Amino acid sequence: MKIIVCVKQVPDSAAAMSVEDGKISWGDAPLVINPWDEYAVEAALRLTEAQGGDVIALSLGDENAKEAIKHALAMGCSEAILVNDPAMAGADTQAVARVLAAAIQKIGGADIVVFGKQAIDSDVGATPSMVARLLGWPAVTLVSEIVECTQSEIKASRAMEEGRQQVAAELPVVLSIVKDYGEPRYPSFMGIRKAARASVPEWTVADTGIDLPSAVVTWPNVMAPPEREVTNEIIEGSNPEEIAAKLADKIMEEKVL
Amino acid sequence: MANRVWAYVDQFKSQALLASWEVVFTGRKLADQLGSGLTVLVIGSHLDALAKAAIEYGADEVLLVDDPSLEDYRASPYAAALAGAVGENKLDIFLFPTTTRGREVAGMAAIDLNTGVLVDVTEIKLDGDKVTAIRPVYAGKLLSEVVCNAKPQLVTLRGRAFEKPVPDAGRTGTVTKLPTVMAEDEIKLKVTGYQAAEGGVSLTDASVIVSGGRGTSNNSAEPPAEITDESEKEIWKAQQGFILINDLASVLDGAVGASRAAVDAGYVPYVHQVGQTGKVVSPDLYIACGISGAIQHLAGMRSSKVIVAINKDPEAPIFKYARFGVVGDLYKILPPLTAAMKERLEK
Numbered sequence: 083m084k085i086i087v088c089v090k091q092v093p094d095s096a097a098a099m100s101v102e103d104g105k106i107s108w109g110d111a112p113l114v115i116n117p118w119d120e121y122a123v124e125a126a127l128r129l130t131e132a133q134g135g136d137v138i139a140l141s142l143g144d145e146n147a148k149e150a151i152k153h154a155l156a157m158g159c160s161e162a163i164l165v166n167d168p169a170m171a172g173a174d175t176q177a178v179a180r181v182l183a184a185a186i187q188k189i190g191g192a193d194i195v196v197f198g199k200q201a202i203d204s205d206v207g208a209t210p211s212m213v214a215r216l217l218g219w220p221a222v223t224l225v226s227e228i229v230e231c232t233q234s235e236i237k238a239s240r241a242m243e244e245g246r247q248q249v250a251a252e253l254p255v256v257l258s259i260v261k262d263y264g265e266p267r268y269p270s271f272m273g274i275r276k277a278a279r280a281s282v283p284e285w286t287v288a289d290t291g292i293d294l295p296s297a298v299v300t301w302p303n304v305m306a307p308p309e310r311e312v313t314n315e316i317i318e319g320s321n322p323e324e325i326a327a328k329l330a331d332k333i334m335e336e337k338v339l
Numbered sequence: 340m341a342n343r344v345w346a347y348v349d350q351f352k353s354q355a356l357l358a359s360w361e362v363v364f365t366g367r368k369l370a371d372q373l374g375s376g377l378t379v380l381v382i383g384s385h386l387d388a389l390a391k392a393a394i395e396y397g398a399d400e401v402l403l404v405d406d407p408s409l410e411d412y413r414a415s416p417y418a419a420a421l422a423g424a425v426g427e428n429k430l431d432i433f434l435f436p437t438t439t440r441g442r443e444v445a446g447m448a449a450i451d452l453n454t455g456v457l458v459d460v461t462e463i464k465l466d467g468d469k470v471t472a473i474r475p476v477y478a479g480k481l482l483s484e485v486v487c488n489a490k491p492q493l494v495t496l497r498g499r500a501f502e503k504p505v506p507d508a509g510r511t512g513t514v515t516k517l518p519t520v521m522a523e524d525e526i527k528l529k530v531t532g533y534q535a536a537e538g539g540v541s542l543t544d545a546s547v548i549v550s551g552g553r554g555t556s557n558n559s560a561e562p563p564a565e566i567t568d569e570s571e572k573e574i575w576k577a578q579q580g581f582i583l584i585n586d587l588a589s590v591l592d593g594a595v596g597a598s599r600a601a602v603d604a605g606y607v608p609y610v611h612q613v614g615q616t617g618k619v620v621s622p623d624l625y626i627a628c629g630i631s632g633a634i635q636h637l638a639g640m641r642s643s644k645v646i647v648a649i650n651k652d653p654e655a656p657i658f659k660y661a662r663f664g665v666v667g668d669l670y671k672i673l674p675p676l677t678a679a680m681k682e683r684l685e686k
């Protein structure tokens with residue numbers, strides 16, 4: 083079985099974000115693999131462990147994206163490809179999806195392409211469905227459990243607002259994985275060494291066989307959210323009942339119920 | 340001439356999700372500003388009641404793709420139905436709710452209609468027919484202004500961020516049924532089952548959320564003797580706290596939330612997780628019990644209107660964001676608080 087897992091590089095989730103001279107800054111916080119993508123890598127690895135086959139990590143990004151790729155390799159992916167093209171800086175999600183879909187075709191397709199649920203930086207969460215649409219494959223997004231997978235079919239549970247939807251889809255298929263799937267493994271010592279030595283081929287957009295897609299969505303202005311003036315008030319009293327009664331009155335005064 | 344503003348209604352088992360009516364209602368306002376009518380598209384099965392409601396919330400024209408094969412949501416036939424409905428119509432704006440299905444259908448529509456999508460926006464401004472939207476990024480640590488330089492401008496609206504929709508039973512509009520686009524044998528995905536979530540109010544719709552964190556495990560009660568495993572003991576202890584949290588949530592008609600620490604330790608399932616890698620919520624009232632206020636948790640709830648924190652540690656970062664704080668033990672505060680709220684709400 084051939085599986086491709088798409089991984090993105092993002093600022094660490096603990097980063098304090100700011101805007102400096104109109105540019106987004108994460109200070110000295112490290113760049114890491116998108117946390118959701120670790121679940122995607124985990125799912126891809128477990129699928130090949132059960133079915134045999136290889137996992138290829140694919141990322142679109144600049145030099146920085148190498149950290150995400152290294153992490154995926156260290157977890158156990160056998161190969162990786164980086165699409166690194168300065169012309170894609172500032173691309174919107176549909177442009178990114180077009181390039182990823184083209185790269186997937188260029189690799190020679192796959193049985194399964196696995197995505198994270200969402201990137202924790204720009205939070206668009208549409209790349210998996212767009213890539214599925216471009217490839218013409220079924221999209222099985224928000225997978226919380228893979229019940230069964232054969233060479234021709236996958237059965238999975240999807241997490242939706244109302245509960246779980248169980249689906250069966252023909253391969254090839256696009257998946258996105260949510261946290262219920264199971265905790266991602268830590269890279270092993272051997273894995274880290276292997277990843278450090280791995281050579282990662284770099285492609286331009288032209289190498290994927292398509293013309294540069296034009297970006298449609300732009301973000302002319304990024305700003306810090308307005309400071310919210312919160313007046314902090316500590317509710318005190320001589321016993322829990324008194325505190326609770328005071329707090330209840332305060333909550334009622336806010337007129338939010 | 341076709342309407343220039345469209346809205347998509349996300350439904351499940353022929354019931355619209357609340358966010359759908361916010362989208363129709365907002366669509367109505369934008370259509371009025373543009374001097375256009377509003378078209379509402381509903382895809383599914385048994386949709387007549389939804390068509391009527393869509394008109395009451397602001398539709399002039401309702402397009403229904405109503406077919407048994409569309410009973411359960413599946414991405415490809417829904418996306419194909421949407422692209423078919425749009426056809427050659429020239430529209431300026433197409434609004435969707437940011438539900439799991441709405442986000443997905445909108446993404447696929449961006450590909451089919453050769454345009455882009457502004458996702459999970461909290462504000463919309465119109466300049467002529469050009470949308471400038473505001474969307475939180477980095478889990479709300481920053482806001483960005485976004486525009487879509489192609490048409491239709493696809494936009495998904497965050498739930499509860501726009502005006503509360505009010506139906507008007509006197510409104511009139513047309514209803515047109517459109518044929519389905521994909522035959523069953525062309526669809527490579529079957530829905531084989533469905534398992535309802537445990538009851539309770541959904542986090543994203545809730546106007547009140549009561550959340551618990553790792554502090555729930557700090558409970559002096561002793562677990563029953565048959566529980567010997569240490570982590571089982573911890574879970575038992577913490578779950579007593581979640582029972583209290585659930586009691587308060589019920590009195591407030593609210594939902595139960597949790598920190599990642601509480602979810603990872605197995606106190607409650609992941610559907611309850613609030614934060615950067617859980618749900619981003621914005622209720623009118625958020626009560627955090629035994630939660631320290633880590634940046635990833637704050638990212639998911641800090642836009643709540645009124646935040647209340649109950650925490651033993653006066654230095655806990657959550658207090659900086661809380662309108663009201665109680666420095667104390669959640670096990671001591673919650674029972675009388677639930678009783679006091681019950682009394683005041685006359686329940």
Ligand SMILES: Cc1cc2nc3c(=O)[nH]c(=O)nc-3n(C[C@H](O)[C@H](O)[C@H](O)COP(=O)(O)OP(=O)(O)OC[C@H]3O[C@@H](n4cnc5c(N)ncnc54)[C@H](O)[C@@H]3O)c2cc1C
Binds near residue numbers: 204
């Ligand atoms: C402030 C700001 C606002 C933005 N707003 C929008 C907007 O409203 N609409 C829009 O179309 N674009 C927007 N973008 C651009 C968008 O973030 C990028 O195009 C991005 O690469 C794709 O979206 P995402 O990162 O949110 O990915 P998501 O769709 O959230 O990612 C889902 C999954 O797709 C995969 N993936 C995503 N990107 C890559 C990649 N580069 N390489 C490999 N795998 C990947 C990962 O598996 C990831 O888990 C915005 C960017 C910024 C900086």
Ligand SMILES: Cc1cc2nc3c(=O)[nH]c(=O)nc-3n(C[C@H](O)[C@H](O)[C@H](O)COP(=O)(O)OP(=O)(O)OC[C@H]3O[C@@H](n4cnc5c(N)ncnc54)[C@H](O)[C@@H]3O)c2cc1C
Binds near residue numbers: 599629
């Ligand atoms: C990539 C990544 C993503 C993450 N995503 C999320 C996310 O989505 N959501 C999330 O919540 N976290 C997330 N985290 C984890 C986050 O960093 C914190 O670890 C987590 O939020 C801590 O949960 P907590 O506040 O319940 O626990 P703690 O930080 O341990 O706090 C427990 C609090 O309970 C108080 N307490 C103890 N006993 C009592 C008592 N009896 N009564 C009252 N108070 C008491 C303590 O004083 C303390 O403040 C993420 C982390 C990473 C790295």
